[in-house]
Amino acid sequence: MEKIIKQLPGKKKIRLLFICSGNIIRSVMAQFLFKKYLKSETQSIDKFQVDSGAVLFKNNQIDKKTKQILQNEGITVALDDFKPTYLKSKDNKHYLDEADVIIAMTSSHIRMIPKKFRSKAFLLTDLSNTTEKLPDPFGDDIKPYIESFQKIKPLIIELIEVFKKYNIIA
Template identity: 25%
Template sequence: MFKVLFVCTGNTCRSSMAAAIFKKIVEEKGKEIEIDSCGIAAVDGMPASFEAIEVMKEKGIDLSAHRAKKLRENLLNADLILTMTKSQRDYILNNFPELKGRVFVLTEFVNEGDFEDIEDPYGMGIESYKKVAEELWENLEKLIEKIEQKSEK
């Protein structure tokens, strides 16, 4: 099964929301994709942030059971590893150069190389989380289209 891993810093905001949103999109499309998330500097077992849980709840997604996972080598067996920022992508590639071709900034992958970092909403209030959730949703809709196109070939 095709595996996608979302990576951010703490795995309590962006990557956890990205994984939850993408699971919903994948289920709605009737696709089978394994989806996970982790954080480069995550503290194992931390829950998603209150704001992330609230924003996802508004979108009909329950993020309350999420627990953060620190980036570990065993998680890097995904077919596609998508980070939220260029610095996160570079960190992974510097530490695991063999992953070249599988690690991208989410926006870089869906926009054919053109990208912007998805800013960390941590500590910025609920409106920042809503903005990030919308940005993620938009990019993840493009992601499922790209994956569908590749699987048709």
């Protein structure tokens, strides 16, 4: 992870790509939380292009429970316009190519991207000193969604701190 991040200072635009199975729950939470906390920490939000994508399933809309949780967090901007991105689609392969950093929810997500992109990928959980997993709550009631959100949120805050440590954000 640090090897990837150490290469970022000096870049005019940093492209982050959060990935998960369907791009309707975990990667969406990570994307919108990162944007929220980045905006509250710095004026250099324009320095980042933050996207998310699916490596396994193609979907048409954000999960309703994800949307509800993000709205409860005060995130409403762009949620209605959000469309999941299926990274295996020919039209979307540029997301992997253009990303400076790919942040996955599980190690299987990293294995699902082409090998040539794995060197710029790491797990979101690598930011903590835990072996805790980020399971997919898809199809469950709201409680596992909230639990996923509660695990992702501090990791996103830690990611912002890592970017500060390496002077990527002031």
